Amino acid sequence: MVDEQNLETIMGLIINGGNAKSDAMEAIQAAKKGNFEEADQKIKDADASLTEAHRSQTGMLTKEASGDPVALSLLMVHGQDHLMNAITFRDLAAEVVDVYKAIAGVSTEQE
Structure with missing residues (x-):
């Protein structure tokens, strides 16, 4: 339980x-x-949600590691x-955004 x-x-x-997945889409x-x-901005929003999720996950991992x-x-x-x-979806979305930028002739440099 x-x-x-x-x-x-x-x-x-x-x-x-x-x-995060919604923001990536x-x-x-x-x-x-x-x-x-x-x-x-949506990729950054996805990253922020993933950071929050990782905090939750890290708490559980720390608890488990301490016995x-x-x-x-x-x-x-x-x-x-x-x-x-x-x-996975966030990473793929960033690549798709870069492809659309390249097609449009916009720089795809990471900030």
Whole structure:
């Protein structure tokens, strides 16, 4: 059974992972329309959500490493899966935005 604290952590993974993936998709859509400033901002927003998710994940890893096992549940697996998919999608979205920039003749230098 998942305790209240772990449930909050897991929900943080799911919510922040979902937000990151949504922002990454919005970045692609903005770049497709030529709105590169918006696309860059959406990638930054995705990064911020991923940072929050990583904080949650790090808390669980630290707890486990100090000898306090975290209960494994289907919800935990779902949260971790959500986070990993969001990370992959964000990375791919940044590449797609760069492709749209290159097609439009806009610099793709990373800030």
